[in-house]
Amino acid sequence: MPNLDKSLVADLPMFAGVEPDDLNDILREAQSIRYQKGTSVFQQDEEARSFFILLHGHLRVMKVTPDGQQVVVRYVTPGEIFGIAMAMGRTTYPATALAVVDSLALVWPSAAWPRLVAKNPSLAVNTIQTVGSRLQDAHTRVVEMSTEQVERRVAHALLRLAKQAGRKGEDGIQIDFPISRQDVAEMTGTTLHTVSRILSAWEDQGLVESGRQRISIRDPHKLFILAERPSD
Amino acid sequence: MPNLDKSLVADLPMFAGVEPDDLNDILREAQSIRYQKGTSVFQQDEEARSFFILLHGHLRVMKVTPDGQQVVVRYVTPGEIFGIAMAMGRTTYPATALAVVDSLALVWPSAAWPRLVAKNPSLAVNTIQTVGSRLQDAHTRVVEMSTEQVERRVAHALLRLAKQAGRKGEDGIQIDFPISRQDVAEMTGTTLHTVSRILSAWEDQGLVESGRQRISIRDPHKLFILAERPSD
DNA sequence: GGACCTGTTTGATCTGACGCAAACTGGGAG
DNA sequence: CTCCCAGTTTGCGTCAGATCAAACAGGTCC
CATH class of the missing domain: 2.60.120.10 (Jelly Rolls)
Structure with a gap:
């Protein structure tokens, strides 16, 4: 090498x-x-x-x-x-x-x-x-899948992606590899349709900005709140 | 010691x-x-x-x-x-x-x-x-939670319990520690109500025999079929 | 033996998310 | 420049399973 x-x-x-x-x-x-x-x-x-x-x-x-x-x-x-x-x-x-x-x-x-x-x-x-730390992650995911509903799970998935593979741009954190709705669905145990609906809603609220195989998080803090807050 | x-x-x-x-x-x-x-x-x-x-x-x-x-x-x-x-x-x-x-x-x-x-x-x-093998188990569970519906997940959970902690009796395999509907629900990401309904149905079909904090599997093979078969 | 508590059953209702279907669009290939 | 295709959006009907509610029963304690 x-x-x-x-x-x-x-x-x-x-x-x-x-x-x-x-x-x-x-x-x-x-x-x-x-x-x-x-x-x-x-x-x-x-x-x-x-x-x-x-x-x-x-x-x-x-x-x-x-x-x-x-x-x-x-x-x-x-x-x-x-x-x-x-x-x-x-x-x-x-x-x-x-x-x-x-x-x-x-x-x-x-x-x-x-x-x-x-x-x-x-x-x-x-x-x-x-x-061991992968085991922790897997258990965290099991807990998530058991207790949280889809929107929350998608929020967590995006935050995790941003942490691991986030590239800071002027307008938020962009995930720096191509990722489709289908991929996010397969990470969170849902369907691409549901992911698409959720991202559309978030886009309207200015939370994210996304397109073809591309997602960037405009307001990580708000997304975090959404992921953690007991629904209200 | x-x-x-x-x-x-x-x-x-x-x-x-x-x-x-x-x-x-x-x-x-x-x-x-x-x-x-x-x-x-x-x-x-x-x-x-x-x-x-x-x-x-x-x-x-x-x-x-x-x-x-x-x-x-x-x-x-x-x-x-x-x-x-x-x-x-x-x-x-x-x-x-x-x-x-x-x-x-x-x-x-x-x-x-x-x-x-x-x-x-x-x-x-x-x-x-x-x-490593716990990590495999955890991933298997994530896949299960992502792709299978509740009845199937409960079937898998019971089979796993039977394997780990099954005590063979004359009428099937008994799980040899006290386990409630609530416990099974917390293993499979559902509610005790749903688990109760599922077990009742299985009891009618002669698949299991259960009571207060007690489950025994009368027909492990049929339960296995139910757990594995693509629904039909 | 009866009271009581904890776990279980069962019914009725509600809803989040899925499945299906169809239209839409950005971007690459020629 | 236009065609084409993979990825995306959106509407609508449906249903598995949650939630709410109430009755029920096996054990244990006194």
Whole structure:
């Protein structure tokens, strides 16, 4: 991998506590691969041959039900490790990862994982924290789905997207990858129709400004109130 | 801790790959504590002073929303590690754990965790797998909540309960701790009224047999069909 | 054995969100 | 410049499931 990446990678939480020399050894084993917009990094149920760190771009991770419905599990942001099915004791990927913009990732063979961890226990500790915080997120989402109604869930989803992938423009925070109504629906367990209606209403109130595969939040504070306030 | 527990504990997945001598050291640091039915092991947002392995009994882990609604995150079954907030990089527990029957757990101070893991890297590896499989479960639940309707979700919940805590009787599989309609509702994101109606209907069809805080599944196969079949 | 409490059942009504259908539009391809 | 298509908007009927309300029953305590 090119040298300029190393300085970026060295500061990632995943490599906290890893000695620079060891980090070099680890990085030497990786190759960097580009994924064009719309191509998949891996597919659900496919054998988990590799694990990854995203360097640049954005991925949508999604699960498909037996009857073909899709659910967006999360979006991967640069710096995150993903596809660590093998570390979790699986032999196949539990979901599909799709590049929503041109993306670049470091790729290791899954088989290297046990050796890297044995040599570098910090990796295991950091991985527990990563997986742990994803578990928290998932539980938060379960609670949301159980207790909140659709408008509130969409508000939360947008705020989360803004936090992870928000690009500040003059007129609010823009989500800096293409995202459709359908995508938001699949994040919140509703339909694109309902999302469209909600966004239209918010647009009228000056809360958001959106169009084709594009959403920007004009008034994050008001949206936050809407997301948190017990309905009144 | 009493000797008789050691043989049981040695076979737990959490201690796979740990040398017997090291395991003894680990267990020496634990105390075993009993929790009476109805008492809490720890509370949401409380400082995470300890982590645990359940030896006997059943715990309900739940989250409470700001406006007081409860959601059951999972039930803890003997052999499971729980309350490992600290390993996941948190300082407080993200949920409340309540003994639903008289229970017994091994308890370590959270502060011991880093040392135990440093001495015993297998612990970290096993923890990743444990947390990883909980993450899978949580995602499965998100997908369920997003795509399936209530009856199906309740069916899945019951089958999961039967698997984890089913006691085979002559007339089917009985869930071997007290569980109310309200509890099932909080597991599936619905109301106790709806759960009651569904169970009544199933009772008429001879699928289940239930009463006050008690559910047994008479025909697991039919229930499974109901849970999996695309509605028809 | 009766009172009482907690959990359960069942009915009636209401509504948020879905499903269907159709029209609309921005932006890329040729 | 125009065509075309994927993504979006909007109206309308419907229904699963929530909410409101009330009666009911199994256990436990005295």
